[in-house]
Amino acid sequence: MAFSSEPVVSVKDLSIYQEDKLVLDNITFDINKGEFVYLIGRTGSGKSSLLKSLYADLPFEKGKIYVAGYDLSKTKRSKIPYLRRKIGIIFQDFQLLHDRNISDNLLFVMKATGWKDNAAMKARLSEVLMRVGLGAASFKLPHQLSGGEQQRIVIARALINEPLILFADEPTGNLDPEVAEEIFNLFKEINNSGTAVLMATHNYELINKFPNRILKIKDRVLLDSKDDLESKS
Numbered sequence: 001m002a003f004s005s006e007p008v009v010s011v012k013d014l015s016i017y018q019e020d021k022l023v024l025d026n027i028t029f030d031i032n033k034g035e036f037v038y039l040i041g042r043t044g045s046g047k048s049s050l051l052k053s054l055y056a057d058l059p060f061e062k063g064k065i066y067v068a069g070y071d072l073s074k075t076k077r078s079k080i081p082y083l084r085r086k087i088g089i090i091f092q093d094f095q096l097l098h099d100r101n102i103s104d105n106l107l108f109v110m111k112a113t114g115w116k117d118n119a120a121m122k123a124r125l126s127e128v129l130m131r132v133g134l135g136a137a138s139f140k141l142p143h144q145l146s147g148g149e150q151q152r153i154v155i156a157r158a159l160i161n162e163p164l165i166l167f168a169d170e171p172t173g174n175l176d177p178e179v180a181e182e183i184f185n186l187f188k189e190i191n192n193s194g195t196a197v198l199m200a201t202h203n204y205e206l207i208n209k210f211p212n213r214i215l216k217i218k219d220r221v222l223l224d225s226k227d228d229l230e231s232k233s
């Protein structure tokens with residue numbers, strides 16, 4: 001099968017523990033190229049734990065995870081940077097490096113992910129900043145930007161390596177509703193150009209306004225809105 005027709009994420013019979021506590025029990029789902037999927041569930045239900053396992057930050061006990069062609073049960077620690085080049089990760093609490101300007105924040109990630117050519121780095125830097133509407137922010141320090149702008153920079157950082165999928169953990173959680181919607185629209189635009197998105201969120205207003213497939217964690221299992229549609233058709 002050609003790589004492009006494989007799911008971007010494929011999870012089979014997966015169980016995840018946090019210390020001794022079973023958080024997710026035997027869950028299975030796929031995310032296809034270019035899909036937009038919400039991940040919902042009560043506080044503590046395991047959304048962040050699942051995302052962490054998908055970006056290889058939390059080991060899992062049982063089952064299989066394939067992300068961007070990598071079998072995570074077999075991927076050695078030394079290969080994880082290669083996986084991370086195929087995915088973008090966005091958190092609620094921006095996680096920019098506060099001691100350096102925006103340009104240096106992004107260059108730091110480029111160098112860490114194998115970029116070497118200075119001209120190519122500069123060009124990509126401008127491209128991703130333009131993409132998020134902050135072409136003029138290169139020389140600003142993170143604290144000189146608003147929360148919404150900082151989140152745009154985090155999205156720009158996640159786009160550097162043209163990821164197949166963005167994993168976003170409550171990306172609008174710390175923003176007021178208007179700014180949250182702007183950030184959400186940016187995710188939609190990025191998704192429209194072909195990048196899949198898996199977004200953990202508590203923002204039901206946005207979910208209702210922009211309906212998409214929903215994965216819901218409830219009592220350690222995963223409910224998939226796709227199954228509801230299939231059973232109705």
Ligand SMILES: Nc1ncnc2c1ncn2[C@@H]1O[C@H](COP(=O)(O)OP(=O)(O)OP(=O)(O)O)[C@@H](O)[C@H]1O
Nearest residue numbers: 018019021023041042043044045046047048049050
């Ligand atoms: N580092 C950790 N060590 C031990 N237990 C943890 C750790 N992180 C999370 N947990 C526990 O795992 C369970 C799932 O937490 P998780 O953060 O994945 O939930 P969540 O759905 O993302 O919650 P929220 O909506 O509040 O972000 C919770 O019971 C939590 O207390």
